[in-house]
Amino acid sequence: MPHALIVDDDTDTRNFLSEVARAEGFSVAAADTLRSARAQLRRQHPDVLLADLQLPDGNGMELISDLDRAIETEVIVVTGHASVGTAVEALRAGATDYLTKPIEVERLANILRRQPRTVDLKQEIGELRDELRKVGRFGHLLGSSPPMQALYDKIARVAPTSATVLLIGESGTGKELAARTIHDLSKRKRAPFLAINCGAMSPQSIESELFGHEEGSFAGADQQHKGFFERAGGGTILLDEITEMSFALQVKLLRVLETGTFVRVGSTQPIATDVRIIAATNRQPGKAVVEGKFREDLYHRLNVFPIHVPPLRERGTDLEMLAEHFLDELNATEQSAKRFGASATASLYQHTWPGNVRELKNYVQRAYLLADAVIDNDAQPEAPPSGDEDDEITVKIGTPLDEIEERVTMATLARCGHVKKRAAEVLGISLKTLYNRLEGYSQRSDVEGDAETV
Numbered sequence: 001m002p003h004a005l006i007v008d009d010d011t012d013t014r015n016f017l018s019e020v021a022r023a024e025g026f027s028v029a030a031a032d033t034l035r036s037a038r039a040q041l042r043r044q045h046p047d048v049l050l051a052d053l054q055l056p057d058g059n060g061m062e063l064i065s066d067l068d069r070a071i072e073t074e075v076i077v078v079t080g081h082a083s084v085g086t087a088v089e090a091l092r093a094g095a096t097d098y099l100t101k102p103i104e105v106e107r108l109a110n111i112l113r114r115q116p117r118t119v120d121l122k123q124e125i126g127e128l129r130d131e132l133r134k135v136g137r138f139g140h141l142l143g144s145s146p147p148m149q150a151l152y153d154k155i156a157r158v159a160p161t162s163a164t165v166l167l168i169g170e171s172g173t174g175k176e177l178a179a180r181t182i183h184d185l186s187k188r189k190r191a192p193f194l195a196i197n198c199g200a201m202s203p204q205s206i207e208s209e210l211f212g213h214e215e216g217s218f219a220g221a222d223q224q225h226k227g228f229f230e231r232a233g234g235g236t237i238l239l240d241e242i243t244e245m246s247f248a249l250q251v252k253l254l255r256v257l258e259t260g261t262f263v264r265v266g267s268t269q270p271i272a273t274d275v276r277i278i279a280a281t282n283r284q285p286g287k288a289v290v291e292g293k294f295r296e297d298l299y300h301r302l303n304v305f306p307i308h309v310p311p312l313r314e315r316g317t318d319l320e321m322l323a324e325h326f327l328d329e330l331n332a333t334e335q336s337a338k339r340f341g342a343s344a345t346a347s348l349y350q351h352t353w354p355g356n357v358r359e360l361k362n363y364v365q366r367a368y369l370l371a372d373a374v375i376d377n378d379a380q381p382e383a384p385p386s387g388d389e390d391d392e393i394t395v396k397i398g399t400p401l402d403e404i405e406e407r408v409t410m411a412t413l414a415r416c417g418h419v420k421k422r423a424a425e426v427l428g429i430s431l432k433t434l435y436n437r438l439e440g441y442s443q444r445s446d447v448e449g450d451a452e453t454v
Ligand SMILES: Nc1ncnc2c1ncn2[C@@H]1O[C@H](COP(=O)(O)OP(=O)(O)OP(=O)(O)O)[C@@H](O)[C@H]1O
Pocket: 140, 141, 142, 143, 169, 170, 171, 172, 173, 174, 175, 176, 177, 178, 240, 282, 322, 357, 358, 361
């Protein structure tokens, strides 16, 4: 039976928390001071520690340093003072979540329900980490360079908890793959993983995509629609390019994080949700706050556990290993046996890969197609200067303008190593416009694509 230690000097709160924890199948010990909490810790180590911040003899967070590192207790901060600042500090100090008083039973129960399997999962992850480290992969991620090892350590630490994660890394570094790995190594792995790109959609479509809408709530809403927060029940949502979300939506998202409930567009009825949020950005989130693009309160709430995904140029020989891996994949599907020649391998290191792993993958595909048996330097990773015929598009007179636009946009994007920011600059349009166009193209062609990613 999992064990909970409840530390609060207020008798009513203590009793209430104990009752909910018992109902969720925990054995419970309670304490009203730091001193008695420490005595309890010596008796039995808890799987969950629910601690008030302000106790008669000190701050509840001081207990974190008393916890046995090997057992990894989940620490939930309970605060009566709805001060996000102190709660955030607590999260920084190692707490996984916080509850503000008055405590909502459902939210507390949700947090507790996630705990019992933590111990098994942690063991599983520990084994996975040791084993896969040797072969240079972790979950969906490949690579054994020191920055990747550091990434795996962080993922392993956070995956089994309920903590919100902020993934920070350049475009194409594998943030979505990292998010999937976190999901697959959590108790949520059997529930859905849904990804949404906040930069690629209008605020209104993101809102109804996330929260759902009621019939008739806006023109075109001809039936009720369940949003991600309902469809991903018990699972994980990746909010990609979080800093591109509108301010109004950022406020709503913060509310979901604080209360565990959301409201469908066109409704006032709050619905409880149990979803883990992983946010991702390829900007410096602190800078986005200063620039007024990213709400500071949301930033702090999401930044509980920041994880940096390193750029490819910092991953040493992982570069070669990844290139070989992508080539192996192509050889397997095409039943061929092409390989890299020494000159092609050497030239991989001459390039800085601004589009990171995505750019590398595209390069390998291109090189594969151009080569017979041995890949040499015909498909240079770095685009040759203009003048090359690859830099030109020929269009027939009378081609519809939107088709021309699409072809030029896609070709420029490819030329920029699929770094959208760079392509937008070259095309002289905003990043948002580029996204809107790409979204339009994908709807027009309506390829099957990855149905989970919008
Ligand atoms: N470590 C890795 N091992 C194997 N494949 C990888 C790795 N990192 C990234 N990839 C592959 O590279 C491509 C880009 O990865 P992903 O979409 O996760 O990047 P991202 O950081 O989310 O990009 P963006 O900022 O554009 O959203 C994908 O095809 C992914 O499978």
